[in-house]
Amino acid sequence: MKSPVTVGLLHPGQMGAAIGHELTKAGVRVLWCPAGRSEASVRRAEQAGLGAVPELGVLLGNSSVVISLCPPAAAEETADSVRETGFSGVFVEANAISPDRAEWIATDMIAQGARAVDGCVIGPPPGGSVDTHLYLAGDAEDAAVIAELFADTAVIPIPMEKPLGAASALKMAYGSYQKAACALAGVAQALGRIHGVDEHLTAEARRLAKSPLAAPEYLTGVAAKAWRWAPEMREVSRSLVAAGLPREMAEAAARVFDFWEQDKDDQELPLPQILDQLKRS
Ligand SMILES: NC(=O)c1ccc[n+]([C@@H]2O[C@H](COP(=O)([O-])OP(=O)(O)OC[C@H]3O[C@@H](n4cnc5c(N)ncnc54)[C@H](OP(=O)(O)O)[C@@H]3O)[C@@H](O)[C@H]2O)c1
Numbered sequence: 001m002k003s004p005v006t007v008g009l010l011h012p013g014q015m016g017a018a019i020g021h022e023l024t025k026a027g028v029r030v031l032w033c034p035a036g037r038s039e040a041s042v043r044r045a046e047q048a049g050l051g052a053v054p055e056l057g058v059l060l061g062n063s064s065v066v067i068s069l070c071p072p073a074a075a076e077e078t079a080d081s082v083r084e085t086g087f088s089g090v091f092v093e094a095n096a097i098s099p100d101r102a103e104w105i106a107t108d109m110i111a112q113g114a115r116a117v118d119g120c121v122i123g124p125p126p127g128g129s130v131d132t133h134l135y136l137a138g139d140a141e142d143a144a145v146i147a148e149l150f151a152d153t154a155v156i157p158i159p160m161e162k163p164l165g166a167a168s169a170l171k172m173a174y175g176s177y178q179k180a181a182c183a184l185a186g187v188a189q190a191l192g193r194i195h196g197v198d199e200h201l202t203a204e205a206r207r208l209a210k211s212p213l214a215a216p217e218y219l220t221g222v223a224a225k226a227w228r229w230a231p232e233m234r235e236v237s238r239s240l241v242a243a244g245l246p247r248e249m250a251e252a253a254a255r256v257f258d259f260w261e262q263d264k265d266d267q268e269l270p271l272p273q274i275l276d277q278l279k280r281s
Contacts, residue, residue: 003028005149008063009050010078011037016069017044018125019132022153024049033059057085064089065146069121072096079105083112090142094119094134098172099165106138106164115142118164120171126154133158137166177213184249187240194243216271223274224267226260233257 006029009020020030032050034042045052053059060066060082066089070078075095082091091109093102093116106116118137126132134150136143137160147157160166192198212218222229233254240247259278263269 003149005029005065005145006031006063007149008032008059008066010066010068010082011070012041012045012048012050013069013071014044015121015125016067017041017048017050018127019067019069019121019134019155020045020050021048022126022155023149026149026151026153028149031059031063056081060085060087063087065092065149066090067092067094067119069094075101076105079109083109083114086112087114090115090117090145092117092119092136092146093168094121096120096171096175097168099169102168103165115139116164117142117146118167119146120167122171122174131156135160135167135170137162137168138164174213180249187245187249190245191240191243194245220269220271220274221267223260223263223269223277224265226257227264230254230257230261 003026007020007023009016009030009032012020012032020032023030030048030050031053032041032045033054033056034045034052035054035056042052053062066082066087068075068078068082068091072095075093075097079091079093087109091106091114093105093109097105099118102118106118109116116138120135121132122135123132124130132155134146134155135158136146140159140161143159143161147159150157160170188201189198192201210218212222231254233250237247237250237254240250256278260274263274263277
């Protein structure tokens with residue numbers, strides 16, 4: 001069934017093109033603007049079935065929804081280019097940016113007469129075996145318009161019923177763990193490799209695999225042991241220095257554990273209390 005909504009997609013990167021493809025498969029018209037973009041974006045857009053419109057103003061004049069999926073550093077610039085045309089539809093700021101930046105962008109957009117939804121994408125580009133979640137925050141009616149577009153696609157819309165900024169906050173909270181974990185894994189594997197123990201390291205990681213992010217109650221035990229783990233992380237730091245590897249994350253982890261030093265051996269503290277202890281006074 002054809003949707004009456006036309007979506008402007010800025011821009012068809014790895015994620016944007018895959019999301020645009022889901023929409024075109026669902027009968028939604030999706031437009032994009034090749035001006036200034038690379039051959040790779042042109043190729044992705046063609047494969048996704050997006051309609052090319054040479055001028056941004058024409059694209060926006062024909063779109064009632066715009067989705068911004070670009071490098072996070074270019075989020076304001078992209079939003080400004082939309083706002084300056086007098087766009088009055090729904091602008092979805094879906095980039096991995098901090099909640100304050102998302103709020104500023106939305107506030108400017110609304111002040112100019114458009115509507116704004118704060119979004120975030122968690123998961124890989126749609127089309128694979130793992131679901132892609134699109135969280136939506138802000139005005140419930142505007143979020144519902146966007147959720148409706150993605151019904152029956154491989155992008156699962158999740159209206160949060162929370163104010164603008166909430167989706168970006170979720171992305172930042174998730175990314176703070178997931179991306180830092182990748183950096184930590186890189187350093188750990190490099191240390192293991194230098195000492196020739198990387199196969200054992202991988203085997204132990206598989207045997208003991210457990211995400212403390214997925215089981216936050218485990219953090220109470222972490223706080224109770226933090227008095228011992230802080231110095232242990234400083235030993236890790238020494239080992240990294242000796243191996244010529246970056247030590248900053250080990251040092252930073254030790255500093256975080258210092259915040260829980262007062263919780264020594266206390267397994268009974270409520271989780272909210274130990275999380276609040278991480279706030280800098
Ligand atoms: N990829 C993922 O798995 C994933 C997962 C979750 C969330 N996200 C989020 O999705 C957003 C887009 O990520 P992506 O992986 O699709 O990035 P990407 O593959 O690097 O694509 C970015 C797109 O933006 C365009 N672009 C580059 N520089 C720009 C600029 N200065 N101003 C405006 N547009 C510019 C690129 O065009 P040209 O290169 O052709 O110039 C390309 O079309 C990010 O906010 C990211 O955090 C991505």
